[in-house]
Amino acid sequence: MRKPHLGFWDSVVLSLFYVVLLFSFGVESQSNVDGKAMEALKKSIGKNSLAWGDSVYCKWEKVSCSNAGRVQKIQLGNQNLGETLPPELSQLTELQHFEVQTNQLTGEFPNFSGLGSLQILLAHNNNFSSIPEDFFNGLTSLDTINIDYIPFSPWSIPEGIQNASLLRDFSANSANIVGKIPPFFGGTTFPGLTNLRLAFNNLEGELPKSFSDPDLDPYPDPKPRTRSQTPDPRPKPGPGPGPRPGPRPGPGPGPRTRTPDPDPDPNSDPDLDLDPDPNPDPRPRPGPETGTGTRKK
Numbered sequence: 001m002r003k004p005h006l007g008f009w010d011s012v013v014l015s016l017f018y019v020v021l022l023f024s025f026g027v028e029s030q031s032n033v034d035g036k037a038m039e040a041l042k043k044s045i046g047k048n049s050l051a052w053g054d055s056v057y058c059k060w061e062k063v064s065c066s067n068a069g070r071v072q073k074i075q076l077g078n079q080n081l082g083e084t085l086p087p088e089l090s091q092l093t094e095l096q097h098f099e100v101q102t103n104q105l106t107g108e109f110p111n112f113s114g115l116g117s118l119q120i121l122l123a124h125n126n127n128f129s130s131i132p133e134d135f136f137n138g139l140t141s142l143d144t145i146n147i148d149y150i151p152f153s154p155w156s157i158p159e160g161i162q163n164a165s166l167l168r169d170f171s172a173n174s175a176n177i178v179g180k181i182p183p184f185f186g187g188t189t190f191p192g193l194t195n196l197r198l199a200f201n202n203l204e205g206e207l208p209k210s211f212s213d214p215d216l217d218p219y220p221d222p223k224p225r226t227r228s229q230t231p232d233p234r235p236k237p238g239p240g241p242g243p244r245p246g247p248r249p250g251p252g253p254g255p256r257t258r259t260p261d262p263d264p265d266p267n268s269d270p271d272l273d274l275d276p277d278p279n280p281d282p283r284p285r286p287g288p289e290t291g292t293g294t295r296k297k
Helices: 008-045 087-091 159-163
Strands: 063-065 071-075 097-099 120-122 144-146 169-171 195-197
Touching (some): 008 071, 008 087
Parallel strands (some): 097 120, 120 144
């Protein structure tokens, strides 16, 4: 019996069918992984105020998913949670925001190594006992992490944190960190790092020399200056001593004005000075000139 021969278009349609099938299987498999991780989280934290029911996890309160059903945000801050976090959270490979701050969570903090989509991690004010040594490996998108006020067992800042080269805010006050501050914190490993908080720990040794780089400006000018605009660092001389001040002269005498008589006497002499000069000239005034007549002998 002759086998049926598939034409060109039949082969194309069959290939597309297999591609769609494999893609759907992959999406379903990833969603199923996220679903198992979320079920583990619901079981681990126990009874709480979230009232997570049997519905699809993407509809749970404080949970956000992508259109493909992948978990992207878990925001459980200030929910009075008092249990532990399951290790299955490390399977949420599309997770971007994870917030569990200000609860009473205990146990080991789950290992988020390899979660390349994670950007924000807020876990401060909890009671976790330890943090995995390779926790920061592969966190290539991490922007902000806050693990303040957590009674971890003594731990040092690991070399693997250098994978988080996009880090801008690292806060670990009172987190029982021991050892020295790694020198790469002040170098070029984290070009966008703006906040580094490590107060109330058991750190020792010197501060990294890169922290005292004279080229680092703690208050950068948002508008860079050109060479001609750069201020001269040399001190400018102050003003010299001025003339010795003396008594300030009073106002001088103003111009004399002659006040006309409001009702002049018609018989008065017009040449009579009614307002004589207070400082008359003492020299005698010349008399009238004599005429040119003949002298009498």
